[in-house]
Amino acid sequence: MSLTAYKAPSYAQRAKIAFQYLMPQQGLTRLAGWFAEKKLGALTHFVIKVFTKKYQVNLAEAEKTNPSDYATFNEFFIRPLKENARPIDQDTQTLCLPADGRVSEAGQITQNSLLQAKGHTFTLETLLANDLALAEKFKDGQFITTYLSPRDYHRVHMPCDATLRKMIYVPGELFSVNPFLAEHIPNLFARNERVICEFDTTFGTMVQILVGATITASMSTIWAGVINPPRSKELLVYEYLAEGESAIHLKKGQEMGAFRLGSTVINLFPKESVTLSSHLIAGEPTRMGEPLAKILS
Structure with missing residues (x-):
């Protein structure tokens, strides 16, 4: 477990925390879910490309390696990986x-x-x-x-x-x-x-x-x-x-x-x-x- 001492947040950090309590959690989540399931063609592919670049997503290990291969954002987000991309430890214990x-x-x-x-x-x-x-x-x-x-x-x-x-x-x-x-x-x-x-x-x-x-x-x-x-x-x-x-x-x-x-x-x-x-x-x-x-x- 982490034993690092607690440090009080700065004013900017307090604003970030306060926003979590004030923002419309359900509304934002429903909106994100609606968009993530939509087949929007070029717009969906553009968003996936931007997301992949911003967060440095490694598409090379996915079954589908091109952003245009995904019909929806959700399909991209829960992308399956190539076989053996994640070897499973075989020790039974x-x-x-x-x-x-x-x-x-x-x-x-x-x-x-x-x-x-x-x-x-x-x-x-x-x-x-x-x-x-x-x-x-x-x-x-x-x-x-x-x-x-x-x-x-x-x-x-x-x-x-x-x-x-x-x-x-x-x-x-x-x-x-x-x-x-x-x-x-x-x-x-x-x-x-x-x-x-x-x-x-x-x-x-x-x-x-x-x-x-x-x-x-x-x-x-x-x-x-x-x-x-x-x-x-x-x-x-x-x-x-x-x-x-x-x-x-x-x-x-x-x-x-x-x-x-x-x-x-x-x-x-x-x-x-x-x-x-x-x-x-x-x-x-x-x-x-x-x-x-x-x-x-």
Whole structure:
């Protein structure tokens, strides 16, 4: 975890934070979603070219390498990569990283408290929408929060073989989740809209959470499709069988979901079940498929 001392924001930074509270989050996100799904020909291709240049997107590793190959901005944003662009660590005792991005924070869950960023913590109960039984499974466990920037590959994959047991859609705010705002907006990840996915694994229960944000027009999973929009105002819970024809079994490295415009992934692991790779500290780049943790015997 990061132990850097908290530094009060400047006046300009305070204005940036205030804007997050004042701006029409839902309206901007709906507008972005509308545009991202439109087939606007030359305009769409121009926007993709500008976006690719501004954020230094590496299209060479994508299946489609030319901006004009994409009919919509969303198609570009959730672009699949070429085969073997992200090799999956094959060690059966190693979990792999679920997404490209950077480590926001990682480490020990202290009782029920997780570090959001320097100066801010939040609780398992609030993150998990007050599912107390689920929160209990991760007390004193391990966690990692991965921030996906606009330039990153935006499909999310499985760290290990797992069976889906529950999905919870949690309505909420749509604050931006970039590292600066994570340092200055309390309970950010527990306030934002999110999709909580609970899995059975060989080392116990694992949770993988897709966190929404401003301009994140939608999140999807491979078993349920697009979760939002429409955006429910109520918490929605879906439970799944562990066995039988309807059971959903996912393999290590398999795609499990995607962001249509980027955000954050949070993984939770039970106490004494895994040990996180030592290089995964705040700010460290992540590449899907590379080592995340070792399973403890």
